[in-house]
Amino acid sequence: DxxxxxxxxxxxxxxxxxxxxECVQDMDHENMFWYRQDPGLGLRLIYFSYxxxxxxxxxxxxxxxxxxxxxxxFSLILESASTNQTSMYLCxxxxxxxxxxxxxxxxxxxxx
Amino acid sequence: xxxxxxxxxxxxxxxxxxxxxxxxxxxxxxxxFFWYRQYSGKxxxxxxxxxxxxxxEDGRFTAQLNKASQYVSLLIRDSQPSDSATYLCAVFTGAxxxxxxxxKGTKLSVIP
Numbered sequence: 207d208x209x210x211x212x213x214x215x216x217x218x219x220x221x222x223x224x225x226x227x228e229c230v231q232d233m234d235h236e237n238m239f240w241y242r243q244d245p246g247l248g249l250r251l252i253y254f255s256y257x258x259x260x261x262x263x264x265x266x267x268x269x270x271x272x273x274x275x276x277x278x279x280f281s282l283i284l285e286s287a288s289t290n291q292t293s294m295y296l297c298x299x300x301x302x303x304x305x306x307x308x309x310x311x312x313x314x315x316x317x318x
Numbered sequence: 319x320x321x322x323x324x325x326x327x328x329x330x331x332x333x334x335x336x337x338x339x340x341x342x343x344x345x346x347x348x349x350x351f352f353w354y355r356q357y358s359g360k361x362x363x364x365x366x367x368x369x370x371x372x373x374x375e376d377g378r379f380t381a382q383l384n385k386a387s388q389y390v391s392l393l394i395r396d397s398q399p400s401d402s403a404t405y406l407c408a409v410f411t412g413a414x415x416x417x418x419x420x421x422k423g424t425k426l427s428v429i430p
Contacts, residue, residue, distance in 0.1 A: 246422070248420055309362050311361050
């Protein structure tokens, strides 16, 4: 089974802090994605990566950056957390040959 | 702008009935279609993929695709209370993109 893990299930940070969210997948997938999910807004793509050291902006990249130094790991960075970044953050991965995305358990981030 | 539309619900069905969930999409070149189930507080779980016109059955689930009408549906037979969740429709358009476009989901409630 595909396994996507995220570093934390729940996280509480203060405004202005730098926040790191980590995602690791064990299926050698080329593509990895970061989404946020908010009530009424659905899933919104923040960034994705289709290869090591490659990244592409999604629909809402402002206030976020990403890093992919190894194939299995994709990190989301909030440079200076703000209260409007309080959300559920979901990581997903997919193989190059298929567009089926598999999600991690999510990190519920609260910024105070 | 690629759009995927779903009725937000809630859709309530009695236990044992057929639940019918619908999704329309705007981009005619869409190639692949996915249904995800998301329990409250959990991450989306892939339950069905469909790529060509017609029906695809997997246990109690049937996905139906009509590309001419730009319509994809999910039928759940013999609905159980454990099927109560939000169902997300996702569409992949291809054309060099790695992204899925997600609908906002339909909340299904199966009443015992």
